[in-house]
Amino acid sequence: MSRAAFVFTLVAAMPSVLASQTAASGNEWPPLKVVDIRWIDTTVSACTDFAQFANGAWLAHDTIPAAYSSSGVTRDMSDRNELVVRSVLEDAAAHRSSFPPDSTPRKLGTFYATCMDSTAIEAAGVRPIRSWLRGIDSITTRTRLVPQLAKLQVLGVNVAFRYSPDVDPHDATHYLTWLYQGGLGLPDRDYYFTQGPAADSTRQAFVAHVAKMFRLAGQDSASAGAAAAQLMALETALAQASLTRVDRRDPLKTDHPMSAEQLAALAPHVGWPQYFRAIGLSAPVRKVNVTAPEFVRRVDSLLQATPLATWRAYLTYHTIASAAPWLSTPFVQEDFAFRSRFSGARALLPRWKRCLREADGDLGEALGQAYVAKTFSPEARDRARAVIDDIRAAFRERLLRLTWMSDSTRAHALDKLARMGEKVGYPDRWRDYSRLNVSEGAFVLNVARANAFEWQRTVNRPGTPVDTTEWGITVPTVNAYYDPSKNEMVFPAGALTPQTFDPKADDAANYGSLGGSWAGHELTHGFDDEGRHYDAKGNLRDWWQPSDSTHFVEQAALVERQFNEYIQVDTFHVNGKLTEGENIADWGGLLVGFDALQKALARDGRPGLLEGYTPEQRYFLGYAQSWRVHVRPEQLRTRVTVDPHAPERWRINGPLSNIPTFAQAFGCKEGDPMVRPKDKVPTIW
């Protein structure tokens, strides 16, 4: 989605794309409310386990549908959003021949229709990608290897390393060439080394899956098995040289600017000028940021030393795997069977949902325009902006009050906050799809064309001014992000609907959900363990007084230790270091949202009890219910390794047990599980 190096989203990247209250079957879906008191489990004390108190009654009756790895707020909101998007796509598909040939509605309609045409897809089998596979088979000399690798990258196949034109960390007004690690079939480098029977069985399942894909593409069993083993050896070597997720969250550990000459010295066998030409760069590269130099060095030596047959096996598998969801049923099912080990989903999503999500991913702004026209009112946008502005004002006051922060750091922080951009609802300028070619033929080729279109759209960005109007997620998405290199927060229309936000709901509910759990969270990302390394303009620059840095690091370590103690699933603990930034953002967001609510109550008048709860209680309920979710254990296990967000239960109980106003609102006492001892409570915001 977003191409920026570090972007802090609110939730793990979940597929998502509203507002109609009618499900596909014609059944009425109950309207979502920001605070829904029917979900409260009154058999549990709020001071013992607030996550259970706020959502327990819902959890007790919820069943995760077979095709999902989790259910709750995101799914409920996405389901509603997807109905709107579906009507746009079905309409475009049905009437596509009446639209002008190169018009965007025609492209949308053709894209969706060719995805839904399962008859043609079944009949074609692996044929649509045969020419790519033949290209890989033609790698019989080393000189052919890098050009083929480059060609596959442009089509959207993640092999070896990843080129991306992103914001220059030392000149945030311009793009720079970035090289990232990449090219692994398992979800993280750790999967290649973790000890124990579960990890062994995952690796065995991966090798078996790779062999199965080879057989489906026509190889005999013996050569498929041998090729799969070779691929595993190559990927293990790549994984060994890969940075861990924790290191990848550290902007200082991934900042390695170098000249073209230094890159050539680091990796002499790649032939960089030829590689850059092959991916479509029209001007020579002079400067590059190599996020993981050891990784690029390893790729270089593997390009030289690893048998070509192994490279062919590796490129072949990744090409088949990236196409598999859009090929015939045996490929789709093998792809799903392997991925479901990590997601826990028991069944495929219906075809229309898979097609809709791919359309959102590839033609998102064309869809977003139609989506906004159908659902998002100017009033909703204005009201959401008002809440976000109150959050900004509350954070400013908090910065002014902080006793641990020196005046110099404070002045920079205030400047950063004042300059922080905010995008709400939808882009001011929509993406131009006129150069995208979509045709009535194999759908997998339309996906490849869309990938190549996106590649061409951005490939020549290095050295050019940064496009500050660009969005990193699509409009119907139920998520938000903060981008430190642009110093901006982004809230798409798809997220600004119930349950996150309702212009008709009480302030307390909206300030708890949109205010605390969304806007306050994203805003404080600008000042968390990662975001604080960037200045007001988005440059990687240390603007902290050393004593302030020391204080921050010590206090952040308390947050890390707090979360290390929590159980994620089975015997796995939360990774406090990996989730540190998100946990600081949740906690900071809650503090700032609460201040903003107090100001709103002072300004607009204080209502009495609503549905039996005070505004302060409804504020914390709004926050906790925004994390109403039920997750399959398989996904929780995967998230331990790959997700910088702690499980939702701890995103509720973790920060709230550090907040005195929470204890006050619910009458919790020292010694209650939801009140952590004072000496363990960090002081940051």
Ligand SMILES: [Zn+2]
């Ligand atoms: Zn976040």
